[in-house]
Amino acid sequence: MDSDLPGFLGPNEAPQHPDSRQGPPIRLMVVKRREDAARALALSQDGEVCWPVSVPQYEFARIRTRYVAYTGGVGSGKTIAGALKAIIEGGRRRSVGLLVAPTYPMLHDLLLPAFFKYAIGPGESPRYLRSYNKAEDSGDLINGTKVYCRSADKPDKLRGFSAGWIWADEVREWGTGDPEAGLYTWNILVARLRQFKDGVLFLTTTPCGRSHWLAKKFLDSNDPDFAIVKSATQDNPFLPDDFAARLAHEYGTGFFYKQEAGGEFVDPEGDLFQKEWFVIKEPPQNWRYFVRGWDLAYSTKTKADYTCGVKLGVTATNDVWVLNVVHGKWPWPQARQMVADVARGDGSSVIQAVEKVGAQLGSLQDIRDVLVGHPIKSIDRLTDKTSYALPIASRLQQGKMFIAPGAWNQAYIEEFLSFDGEGRGHDDYVDATANAMQAVVRPRIEITEW
Numbered sequence: 001m002d003s004d005l006p007g008f009l010g011p012n013e014a015p016q017h018p019d020s021r022q023g024p025p026i027r028l029m030v031v032k033r034r035e036d037a038a039r040a041l042a043l044s045q046d047g048e049v050c051w052p053v054s055v056p057q058y059e060f061a062r063i064r065t066r067y068v069a070y071t072g073g074v075g076s077g078k079t080i081a082g083a084l085k086a087i088i089e090g091g092r093r094r095s096v097g098l099l100v101a102p103t104y105p106m107l108h109d110l111l112l113p114a115f116f117k118y119a120i121g122p123g124e125s126p127r128y129l130r131s132y133n134k135a136e137d138s139g140d141l142i143n144g145t146k147v148y149c150r151s152a153d154k155p156d157k158l159r160g161f162s163a164g165w166i167w168a169d170e171v172r173e174w175g176t177g178d179p180e181a182g183l184y185t186w187n188i189l190v191a192r193l194r195q196f197k198d199g200v201l202f203l204t205t206t207p208c209g210r211s212h213w214l215a216k217k218f219l220d221s222n223d224p225d226f227a228i229v230k231s232a233t234q235d236n237p238f239l240p241d242d243f244a245a246r247l248a249h250e251y252g253t254g255f256f257y258k259q260e261a262g263g264e265f266v267d268p269e270g271d272l273f274q275k276e277w278f279v280i281k282e283p284p285q286n287w288r289y290f291v292r293g294w295d296l297a298y299s300t301k302t303k304a305d306y307t308c309g310v311k312l313g314v315t316a317t318n319d320v321w322v323l324n325v326v327h328g329k330w331p332w333p334q335a336r337q338m339v340a341d342v343a344r345g346d347g348s349s350v351i352q353a354v355e356k357v358g359a360q361l362g363s364l365q366d367i368r369d370v371l372v373g374h375p376i377k378s379i380d381r382l383t384d385k386t387s388y389a390l391p392i393a394s395r396l397q398q399g400k401m402f403i404a405p406g407a408w409n410q411a412y413i414e415e416f417l418s419f420d421g422e423g424r425g426h427d428d429y430v431d432a433t434a435n436a437m438q439a440v441v442r443p444r445i446e447i448t449e450w
């Protein structure tokens with residue numbers, strides 16, 4: 001047997017199954033290359049199961065502090081790490097386990113398939129899972145361990161469990177990303193961990209900003225009950241070779257890349273956009289279409305101030321140009337009039353892109369009234385500010401987006417350079433441009449006859 005391979009669990013280290021109905025011991029084998037995964041699996045025999053793991057997954061499986069977090073970049077193997085640890089904890093002794101996904105769809109689409117992979121094990125017949133009740137979302141392992149699978153979208157429903165171990169995936173998404181709501185869920189879960197003195201609560205998640213409670217608890221405190229295992233996307237040997245490189249290409253090198261691929265706890269500090277990406281030059285004249293995106297002061301009552309309209313032109317070669325910007329502080333009825341005037345000046349060939357979120361629904365109707373005869377596109381804003389700004393960053397970085405000379409150039413570019421994605425500074429130019437980009441990214445429906 002390949003006992004010289006690093007990270008091979010010795011015979012005494014395999015988790016024990018004290019119950020009479022034991023499953024086969026689980027061995028973990030660290031693999032560095034994708035091709036070696038099959039080699040590890042081939043070591044599985046009737047008497048034991050051998051799983052290939054990455055280095056951080058291996059560490060995570062073995063750490064047994066009360067609270068441990070596996071934080072990592074996209075596709076760094078977080079969900080698999082959690083599923084594997086769950087089946088190891090479930091086999092440690094007859095216990096109650098709680099599996100928690102942020103939402104019900106995420107439970108069914110992501111968490112459970114990973115859990116079943118390890119609960120069933122390689123081969124035909126399930127190695128560790130005795131039964132699963134879909135209606136109740138709970139399962140029984142062959143050693144008598146009971147596993148409850150839940151979503152965290154109604155955290156109060158998590159009360160009442162008395163668990164020996166808990167796994168929660170994508171904790172950052174708790175409370176739809178609101179840290180305070182997330183902390184509330186954490187506080188509820190912590191109180192569920194009471195079946196044994198040495199129970200464990202383990203988290204797997206993409207990291208977030210330095211001020212998030214996850215960073216404070218798992219990084220900043222010296223509490224020996226807390227441990228963290230960090231992994232980057234490139235640490236996962238099971239991904240296609242070029243995956244990490246493709247992410248780097250899409251995300252650039254700034255904050256977003258560090259967080260989403262590097263798996264680091266970082267604050268944006270305005271480094272999503274880089275100065276040298278902004279190229280000012282005279283635009284060509286081979287236009288395909290124009291879009292003006294609006295960020296309306298009406299929408300953000302707290303900073304009820306700036307209204308901003310950014311006109312983009314898209315060329316025959318699919319380059320995007322920032323052609324003209326209007327920006328000013330007007331109370332709503334005047335801002336509305338200004339939007340109407342600018343749109344009239346743009347003419348009916350320019351699509352007016354207005355966000356259709358929250359309070360802006362009212363303004364959208366209002367704008368529709370003043371823009372009769374102009375093409376309007378209402379923009380769905382589905383993601384956080386940073387992801388929303390990402391198509392702009394990506395295009396700029398690829399040299400597919402340019403700035404036409406104008407008096408507004410300096411203020412416009414400066415706002416991008418200080419953009420932190422958290423709404424701390426002003427982001428009217430960024431928002432207006434992002435709204436316009438939504439209409440650029442999905443320009444129109446093509447109909448193919450067949």
Ligand SMILES: Nc1ncnc2c1ncn2[C@@H]1O[C@H](COP(=O)(O)OP(=O)(O)OP(=O)(O)O)[C@@H](O)[C@H]1O
Pocket residue numbers: 037052053054057072073074075076077078079080081236238239
């Ligand atoms: N130990 C492993 N053995 C085999 N495949 C693995 C292993 N770890 C990760 N993978 C594979 O790598 C890919 C990413 O793993 P996983 O879904 O766990 O990552 P993730 O960090 O949870 O991703 P996301 O950011 O999308 O949530 C999956 O295809 C998964 O099957």
Ligand SMILES: [Mg+2]
Pocket residue numbers: 078079080110
């Ligand atoms: Mg995952």
